[in-house]
Amino acid sequence: MSTVFTKSAPGREGVWPKQPEHDLSDLLPAGLIREVPAGLPSLSELDVVRHFSLLSRKNYGVDSNFYPLGSCTMKYNPKFCEDVAGLPGFARLHPLLPQLPRGDELTQGALEVMYESERWLAEITGMHDFTLHPMAGAHGELTGVLIMAAYHADKGNKKTKIICPDSAHGTNPASAAIAGYEVVSIASKDGIVDPDALAEVLDDEVAGMMMTCPNTLGLFEKNLPKIVEMLRSVDALLYYDGANLNAVMGKMRVGDAGFDVVHLNLHKTFATPHGGGGPGSGPVGVCEKLAPYLPISRVVKDPSGRFHLRYDYPKSIGYVAPFYGNFGVVLKAYAYMLRLGREGLIKVSENAVLAANYMRKRLDDVLEVPYDRICMHEFVASADKQSHKGVRALDIAKALLDKGYHAPTVYFPLIVKECLMFEPTETESKETMDQFVDDLRDILALAETDPAAVQAAPVTLPVTRLDETAAARNMHITEDM
Amino acid sequence: MFPTDLKYTPSHEWAKIEGDTATVGITSFAQEQLGDITFVDLPSVGAQVTQGSEFGSIESVKAASELYSPVTGEVIEVNGALEANPELVNQEAFTGGWMMKVKLSADPQGLLDAAAYEKTAVSCH
């Protein structure tokens, strides 16, 4: 499909404001005026609407396709949440209003949403306090690591290292590194963190450890109490990557379990849409001793029930976002939490775990499941067996696209060969999962009899497999004028 | 399997030492592991490199790896052809895919010969 730039017809009117009263040359000196036009397209509104409508049809999304992309929690995003975020009382609110004299009074509704969202998340996770400012999961990680660093600096601790298990999301080591830490990786044993491996690298220079629980293999970290105790012994902090919180709401609170810092992905567990890559929201929760280091501003409630933004926290790490985070995303998550309530949130986790185990059991005779025991909200299978016939995990993923499904996550975590990670989520019906399982079993059967057919997939989509090597070597990342 | 006139490192670089000059590249085994090479980041001429330290990096579509110098000295030439044709590393790892030439300022220590390298490369995979 040709790009929107090739559809341009100079002079064609789009959504133009009325003709300005001044010529630009009356408003700015000649030397400051742009010399050549930008080269933006000139299109009618219909041209634009048709272009993007046609583009949208080249995408799989949760609204149209089952999307069992492991570790991404692609659950259904309720429509009413979008309406709520679009209410003019929120959408038209300028972020600097509360910084005006008595500005808090102009934004009581928004401040209440933030205050209440923090309280909900704190109760769900058992943490003492939350900030909503981080604008995505990785941003939450960085915020969390900066809080850990501020704590150690304040205590006069000389800490230089952060430990990440080898099953960790790539963002964990990256976040620790850009905050200035050396990253130490430790190997897993039986799919979970090995306390012996931890003991080998644990010393006084360790600032903390980043963990995902359940981990990226979908397994619960059984040695958690032992790990907490070990870290405490050297005044190291334990960080919880909340990417997988969807599994444990109402079953385990990370604060009770001994974690000191946690980030959540509202675009996963709390059903805000991912938008093809964002915006997300990555609130960070901390235990009581870390609360003084949270970013500013903080929202507080006074005895009369009024809400205020406060900036006077001398130990705070400062601003991590220009304002209060991705407020529009927080709003949708808040609406979702209100709608579900206590029982609903518990049911989310129960059904997410049930669905993952159901799919695991329906597939473990045809795909190797390296840790074939009760999993949490996702499970990891391996196409190692199939790869000997030449059909790799990637081929299976592509064949699923042909059947109308988004593929599971492939080749992550890195510690399982030919890895396929499935996360059905709680919002998919048994019928959908059954059909998916049948179709996947068909693909695996075809892999035995006609591997070439699987290797050729996809054949029903707008494009077949794309040449990523050529893309990286030739680097066409913008359209020529 | 590996040219016997070259010296090797356990991190899969090779060096061809001729007098006080060494030509450096990565082995055919390393390029196979990385897959289709898309980019090679090399030092500038005149830069100092140290045996065992990073001198650049190499990228394929799904992997990236640091390059560690097998020798110590000053970079006197880099292979400009790799900028437009990084695939040379895949096609001619030991010849046209060379990366830099170094004027040696110290004798390299502990490099492997072809047989020892083959043993290392095979044993860890």
Add this chain to the structure above:
Amino acid sequence: MPYVPHTTADTRAMLEVVGVDSVEELFAEIPQTLRPKSFDLPAGMSEMATRAKLEDLASRNSTNLVSFLGAGFYDHYVPSAVDALTMRGEFYTAYTPYQPEASQGTLQAIYEYQTAVTRLLGMDCSNASVYDGGTAIYEAVMMAVRQTKRVKVVISETVNPIYRILLGTYTVNLKLELVTVPHVDGATDFAAMEKAVDKSTACVVVQSPNFFGCVEDASALFAAAKAQGAVNIISAYPVMASVIKTPGAMGADIAVAEGQSLGLPMSFGGPYLGIMTCTKALVRQMPGRIVGRTTDSQGRTGYVLTLQAREQHIRRQKATSNICSNQALCALRCLAHLCLLGEEGLRRTASASIGNARYAAGKLAKIPGVTVLNNGPVGNEFAIRLPRPAQDVCLAMIGRGFVPGFPLGRYYPGLENCLLVTCTEKHSRRDIDILAAWLEDEL
């Protein structure tokens, strides 16, 4: 239970396949000692009741004020079609385009976005976005630090103060030397900036139009900094970029911008859009996703995520950034907005906004005791000095339903009497006339 479709029979059948008697058994690995000490949350509500509660909360925000508040975040008109298109489920319920064959819509849109913003800013390359204009400056500084292997960052005090605070937070543990060059009556002190640049300087950072609204040409500074081997970074205002000298024309190596003014609601501070562009020479230092054009096995054009070896999922602790999720849907809104307005529509928006600011500055300057802080060229905002504290005046004006601007004293000690006044194409002459009349009243 909303959004969970399983009937009792479904649940029973699934439990049977799993081989357990109850859902609770699935959680047996979580020891009792780790079970929640409390889970004290309210009961759920119907969709109708939830909406009503949120409508009530929304009504407790003052969005009916006539506002001249901007300071980097602007109320420009957004065409209705922007919402209609970006709310298509195929776009907004998709994940990051990891499977390109099933994500050509998102991928082509990002490629078109990259093209649109590089053209707008006069640069070579763009990524798929970062979180906002402030984190974009931080990422730009880190690109420069990596590229030059130097540690000194020279930044003008006329760069949005919120972004400067943010930069300080992120770099606190990194042994960088941040040098902030004070403004002169709201103008960038180019001479002092140039003086501060030496062989240890990784980058210079400026903003145009700057925080005070002044439209400035950094060309000479950039030429001088480049001669010292530093990277030139500029933060732009993308609406204004359609009419003023571009970052590219000034010699910028990295141009960043807050993209909120291109089709995003103000939404109390986010989600916004960090636009990030650079020269070709720096593209491998870029953080985050980049989309590239290629061909499929049958020779058809298609799009993929490219240069991924820079990123955290491959390079882990050696990645150029930790960013994973970005602001893709906001980038799509930005692209749709730019397409709907087109070149002419965007230029008109900019001219009308500047024209309104010109008119407002003229009106306000006539009020006895009010002076314009800087008489140089401005875009759509300008700072004025009042005869008494801007906070007090602002408070009185809010009482009349007008936000007259942003009191600068909060971020600029010494400018307690100064107010930053912003206009867009949405303001009418009548709005401005009333602003002037009532402000005169209050003084």
